[in-house]
Amino acid sequence: MDVIFLSASSIAEAVKSGKYSCLEIASSFATRTESMRSSLNTHLHWDFTDIKAQASRQQDRVRTEGKKMPLAGVPVVLKDNICTSAMPTTCGSKILSGFTPPYNATVVDRLIKAGAIVFGKANMDEFGMGSSNENSAYGPVKNPWNLTRVPGGSSGGSAAAVAAGFAPVALGSDTGGSIRQPASFCGVVGLKPTYGTVSRYGLVAFASSLDQIGPISRTVADAALVFDTISGHDPLDSTSTSTLNFSTAANLESSTVKGRKVGIIKELFAEGLDPEVRLCLEAAIALYEKAGAKIHWLSLPHLKHSISTYYILATAEASSNLARYDGVIFGHRTSKNTDSLTEMYQLSRSEGFGSEVKRRIILGTYVLSSGYYDAYYGQAEKVRQLISSDFDGAFSKVDFLISPTAPSTAFKIGEKISDPLAMYLSDGCTIAVNLAGLPAISLPCGFDSKGLPVGLQLIGPKYSEQQLLRGAHWYEQSTSWHQKHPGG
Amino acid sequence: MTAQVDQNSIRHVAKLANLSLSEEEVLTLQEQLGNILAHIGEIKQCAESLSPRPEVVLGEVARERPDRVFKSLSVEVALSQAPAKSGTAFLVPRIIDIEA
Numbered sequence: 001m002d003v004i005f006l007s008a009s010s011i012a013e014a015v016k017s018g019k020y021s022c023l024e025i026a027s028s029f030a031t032r033t034e035s036m037r038s039s040l041n042t043h044l045h046w047d048f049t050d051i052k053a054q055a056s057r058q059q060d061r062v063r064t065e066g067k068k069m070p071l072a073g074v075p076v077v078l079k080d081n082i083c084t085s086a087m088p089t090t091c092g093s094k095i096l097s098g099f100t101p102p103y104n105a106t107v108v109d110r111l112i113k114a115g116a117i118v119f120g121k122a123n124m125d126e127f128g129m130g131s132s133n134e135n136s137a138y139g140p141v142k143n144p145w146n147l148t149r150v151p152g153g154s155s156g157g158s159a160a161a162v163a164a165g166f167a168p169v170a171l172g173s174d175t176g177g178s179i180r181q182p183a184s185f186c187g188v189v190g191l192k193p194t195y196g197t198v199s200r201y202g203l204v205a206f207a208s209s210l211d212q213i214g215p216i217s218r219t220v221a222d223a224a225l226v227f228d229t230i231s232g233h234d235p236l237d238s239t240s241t242s243t244l245n246f247s248t249a250a251n252l253e254s255s256t257v258k259g260r261k262v263g264i265i266k267e268l269f270a271e272g273l274d275p276e277v278r279l280c281l282e283a284a285i286a287l288y289e290k291a292g293a294k295i296h297w298l299s300l301p302h303l304k305h306s307i308s309t310y311y312i313l314a315t316a317e318a319s320s321n322l323a324r325y326d327g328v329i330f331g332h333r334t335s336k337n338t339d340s341l342t343e344m345y346q347l348s349r350s351e352g353f354g355s356e357v358k359r360r361i362i363l364g365t366y367v368l369s370s371g372y373y374d375a376y377y378g379q380a381e382k383v384r385q386l387i388s389s390d391f392d393g394a395f396s397k398v399d400f401l402i403s404p405t406a407p408s409t410a411f412k413i414g415e416k417i418s419d420p421l422a423m424y425l426s427d428g429c430t431i432a433v434n435l436a437g438l439p440a441i442s443l444p445c446g447f448d449s450k451g452l453p454v455g456l457q458l459i460g461p462k463y464s465e466q467q468l469l470r471g472a473h474w475y476e477q478s479t480s481w482h483q484k485h486p487g488g
Numbered sequence: 489m490t491a492q493v494d495q496n497s498i499r500h501v502a503k504l505a506n507l508s509l510s511e512e513e514v515l516t517l518q519e520q521l522g523n524i525l526a527h528i529g530e531i532k533q534c535a536e537s538l539s540p541r542p543e544v545v546l547g548e549v550a551r552e553r554p555d556r557v558f559k560s561l562s563v564e565v566a567l568s569q570a571p572a573k574s575g576t577a578f579l580v581p582r583i584i585d586i587e588a
Contacts, residue, residue, distance in 0.1 A: 102565045238551045308528035319505060326506065328578050333571035341583050346508035358507060362498065362517060363524060365505040375532050383534050421523045 003028050005485060008074045008168040008222040009249075012115065015059075015073035016066040022055035022073035026117055029075045033119070033166040040142045042161045044080045045087050045121035051075075054117045061115065069115030071229060076111055077161045077170040080121040081128060082213065083202035084108055087118070091204050092126040092136040092154075095325050095332045095352025105202020106237070107171060107213050107230040114229045119167045122157030126354045127322065128175055128206040130154045131426055133182070134417045135356040142413070143185060144486040145452055149410040152182030158216050159186040163486055169217045169226050173203055175210045176310050177405075177430025180442035183216055184405035184455020187444045187484065189476075190216045191223045191469075194462045195437035196241040198227075199234035207317035208239070210310075210434040219482055220443060220473040224249040227465060241463075248469045255470035255477075258292030262471075263398035267303045268429050274408040280446035280454040281404050287478060288402070296398055300390040305383045306432040311424055312367045312380035313435070319364030322357070325349060359420060388436040395461040400471055404429050405442040405455030429457060439465050441472050444481035453481075493522045 003011060003025055014020045030048050037043050055073070062072055078084065081091045083101035090096045108118065125135040133141040133156025141156040143149040144164040151160040155172025159182035162170050172179040174192035183190025191214045198213045205211060215226035228249050234240040264285060269278065289295050327333030327348030334347035353361070367376035394401060406429055416423045433440040438459055445456035456475070460468035476482050495514050498521065502509045509517070563576050572579035 099569060102561055102568070235553065238553070242551075305531055305534060308531040311524065311528050312531065323506070327571055328580055329566075330569035331571075338581055341581050342506070343508075344581050345506040349506055350508040353507075355513075358509075358513070359517065359520060361505050361507065362501055363521060365501045366497075366521070366525075369501060369504065376528070379531050379534060383531055386534075420520055421527060424524070425527075 004032055004165040005218070006168065007219050008071060008217065009225055011074050011168060012070060012072045015115075016062060016069065020073070022059040022062070022117065023052060025073045026051050026055040026075060029119065029167055033161075036164055037166065039147070040144060040160050040164060041139050042077075042123055042141055042157045042164065042166060043120045044090055044092065044123050044138055044157070047087065047120070050086065051117060051119065058115050058117060070225060071111060072115035074116050074169065075119035075167040076116045076226075077119045077122050077158055077167045078108065079124050079155050079158045079170070079172045081124060081173055081204040082108060082171060083204065084118060084121065087121060089121065089204065090138075091128070092124040092138060093352065093354065093357070094137045095349070097332060099330055101202070103202065106199040106234045108202065110230050122155070122161055122170060124157055125154035125178075126357050127204070127318070128154045128173060128178055128211070129318070129356050129360050131177070131181060131423055132411070132413075132416065133157065134413065135354055137354055140413055143410050145187060146410065146450070148412055149452065150185065150413055152185035152406070152410065154178040155190075155216065156182045159183050159188055159190065162186070162188045162216050162218060165485065169215055169222055171213055171226075171230070172216050173211055173213050174434065175206050175314060176434050177427050179214045179216060180405050180430050180440060180455070180457060181427070183442045184457075185410040185453065187453030187481070187486075188216055188218055189220055189223050189441065189443045189472075189482070190214065191227060191441045192433065192439065193227060193231060193465060194241070194439045196239050197231045197244055197463070197465070199237040199240050201234055201236040205321040207314040208321065209317060210314055220441070220469055220476050221249065221252055223441065224252060224469050224473075244463070246466045248465050252470060252473045255474040256291075257288055257471060257474050260293045260400075260471065261296060261398040262288055262293045263296050263298045263394050263401040265303070265401055265403045266297055266299045268403040272407050272428075273404060274448070276448040277404050277406075277408060277454050280448075281402070281456060284445045284456050284475065285402060287475065291474075291478070298394050298397065298401070300387070300394060300432070302383060302386040302390050303432055306387055306435060307424060307428055309380045309383045309387065309435060310427070310431045311363065312376050313384065315360045315364030316368050316377050317364070319361045319368065322361055325352065356420070384435050387432050391432075391436045391438060399460075400464070400468055401459040403457045403459070405457040406430070409448045409450070409452035409454060433459055438462060439468055441468060443472050443476055444484070445475070445479070446481060447484075493518055493525060
């Protein structure tokens with residue numbers, strides 16, 4: 001029974017038609033996961049007994065509710081910063097070791113209602129802080145295409161799990177590229193939706209004005225299916241968009257790019273772009289042009305400030321969001337005798353957080369502190385508006401933008417971990433999208449000479465997921481990159 | 489180029505952030521933060537003057553909801569993950585000095 005590389009929609013149809021049972025699907029994926037997950041270190045929580053129980057419950061529902069279950073029997077791996085009441089949520093951190101949330105994230109409830117089976121919790125950079133999945137307190141994740149390489153981060157476990165065939169889809173979260181960049185490095189599809197379209201209730205906060213949950217999958221159609229399932233207004237999230245009334249999965253098959261205006265961001269095709277990545281992107285652009293798309297080269301002049309802006313705003317928000325981890329209500333508390341509450345806070349947090357998290361908390365506190373607030377944080381808020389305005393100007397001329405997802409393919413494990421600034425500078429292609437709250441998708445567009453995947457990023461105006469995914473689906477179906485898998 | 493960040497500033501910020509750093513960590517952070525601040529400090533040169541308006545970027549923010557009572561976590565559930573508890577309270581080190 002070879003279901004491993006079936007799409008999520010095919011699996012759901014097979015379950016609803018009775019061709020396969022939920023348990024048969026789960027068992028096939030579980031066999032593969034259990035044989036390989038340790039070598040890749042994709043999972044922080046795995047429990048096949050629980051998975052079998054979920055399969056049984058979903059199977060009982062198929063008989064009477066099948067039509068309302070677009071993800072019937074589909075395994076979905078969840079990044080471990082998405083709260084699940086039935087299993088631990090650690091955010092890749094020692095400070096939350098063993099923590100089990102008292103509620104599900106809204107996206108989890110929506111997936112379960114749609115028939116999905118939660119296929120464990122994925123390893124990640126601690127609290128979403130990282131671009132390589134080397135900052136997890138539970139060890140790095142390895143790239144299924146090359147075990148000496150990083151999978152990207154911070155949703156590295158989710159992307160590696162999908163690439164390795166452990167599940168057809170996963171959920172990640174994206175604050176500065178953390179869905180798209182690992183999707184690029186692992187040769188899969190990753191969608192960061194428009195800010196506010198997917199509820200953040202139950203997503204452990206890193207930077208509240210930037211975080212979004214999104215799907216990682218092997219096809220654009222599956223990303224659309226999962227997005228349609230998890231998106232929509234949530235009264236539990238005060239930043240949730242009031243109205244969202246489109247389906248992205250419908251009408252993908254009739255996608256065309258003839259006559260569409262496509263913008264190429266000049267600043268992301270400049271010095272620093274790997275020549276082999278450039279070649280793959282140029283071939284993709286040529287394909288769009290050959291099919292009748294009108295190509296326009298555009299400049300976004302404030303893009304050069306995006307890394308500075310992001311690492312001021314995101315770390316400032318993180319320093320506030322992570323203040324709650326103090327050893328009082330939940331999480332790690334120091335076992336040392338302490339003379340004061342303050343000392344207990346300091347020791348608990350210092351023992352529980354890893355070095356990257358501490359670095360970002362220190363940086364975020366610094367830029368908010370007296371004497372520095374206006375120069376750093378105040379200024380970054382203004383520049384954020386300028387970056388957003390650059391995109392508005394671009395979208396007055398084109399329908400969507402194209403860029404590389406990352407300036408390179410997957411780098412070696414250990415290559416950048418001791419130079420934080422070098423790691424931060426590798427986020428330049430993705431970060432501005434979060435600052436502007438836009439939707440963006442990464443999909444595979446080739447391989448370099450080392451056999452490592454290259455990612456193509458499409459960026460659209462707010463709430464343009466429907467046309468963005470059509471533009472992505474057209475490219476995917478015009479090529480065969482999505483049919484390649486690690487090891488064959 | 490590295491921005492100048494002195495060790496006392498690192499220790500002060502760590503205290504604000506409720507972090508306890510070793511001397512080795514202070515030294516490492518001094519160098520790393522210096523490099524990072526030198527890079528991100530370029531933002532101070534952006535000359536445009538604007539008032540920060542988050543709704544320009546994010547759209548409607550901090551939407552209000554009706555002030556209605558609803559069922560929330562029980563005391564038992566709220567205390568279930570506490571590292572230390574007593575009765576209905578989270579246990580913490582003494583915060584008030586009591587003279588004998």
